[in-house]
Amino acid sequence: MTIQKILTVPNPVLKQVSRPVKTMDDQIRKLMDDMLETMYDAPGIGLAAIQVGIPLRVIVMDLAGPDEDPAPMCFADPEVLEDVEEMRLWEEGCLSVPDFYEDVERPERVKLKYMDYHGKEVVKWVDGLFATCIQHEMDHLNGVLFIDHLSRLKRQRAVRKVQKAERDRAIEAAE
Ligand code: K2U
Ligand code: ZN
Numbered sequence: 001m002t003i004q005k006i007l008t009v010p011n012p013v014l015k016q017v018s019r020p021v022k023t024m025d026d027q028i029r030k031l032m033d034d035m036l037e038t039m040y041d042a043p044g045i046g047l048a049a050i051q052v053g054i055p056l057r058v059i060v061m062d063l064a065g066p067d068e069d070p071a072p073m074c075f076a077d078p079e080v081l082e083d084v085e086e087m088r089l090w091e092e093g094c095l096s097v098p099d100f101y102e103d104v105e106r107p108e109r110v111k112l113k114y115m116d117y118h119g120k121e122v123v124k125w126v127d128g129l130f131a132t133c134i135q136h137e138m139d140h141l142n143g144v145l146f147i148d149h150l151s152r153l154k155r156q157r158a159v160r161k162v163q164k165a166e167r168d169r170a171i172e173a174a175e
Pocket of ligand 2: 093094095096136140146
C-alpha cells in the first residue's frame with residue numbers, strides 16, 4: 001500500500017467534480033486501500049479520492065475512537081437518497097484545509113446508497129458523526145469544501161492561513 005500526498009487549498013484540482021466508478025474492481029480496491037493508509041497517516045477520520053488527486057467518486061472513513069479497533073469503511077458512488085429537516089452543527093476540519101476549524105450545519109440523518117468494497121449495493125440511514133462526515137466527504141466529490149459553506153471573509157482567512165503555513169514550512173526547509 002502507498003501513502004499519497006493530500007492536496008491542500010487553493011489547489012484547483014479540489015474544485016473538480018469526480019466521476020462515477022460504476023463497477024468495482026481490483027484497481028478501485030487498491031485505491032481504497034491506499035486512501036485508508038493515507039487517511040490513517042494524516043491522521044483523519046475521512047478522505048475523498050479527489051484529495052489525493054483522483055477524480056473518482058470514492059470515499060474512505062474510520063470513525064473508531066483512539067481506544068477502539070480500526071473500523072475502516074469504503075464507499076463508491078455514494079448518493080444521499082433522503083435527508084431530514086433537523087440540522088446538526090458540528091465543528092468541522094479538513095485535511096485539505098489544515099489547522100482550520102469552523103462550525104458547519106448539516107442534516108442530522110441521511111439515507112445513504114453506495115457500493116461497498118466488494119461491489120455490493122448498500123442502502124441505510126446514518127446519523128451523528130457518520131452523517132456529518134459522509135456529507136463532508138460527498139461535498140468533496142462535487143468539488144465543494146467545508147469552507148465553501150462559510151462567509152467569504154472566513155473562507156479567505158482559511159486559505160490565507162494554509163498558504164502562510166506552507167510558505168513558513170518552505171522557508172524553514174530552505175534554512
Ligand atoms: O475530508 C477530510 O479532510 C476528512 C476530515 C473528515 C471530517 C470532517 C468534518 C467532520 C468530521 C470529519 C478530517 O478527518 S478532519 C480531522 C477531524 C477529525 C475528527 C473530527 C473532526 C475533524
Ligand atoms: Zn475534507
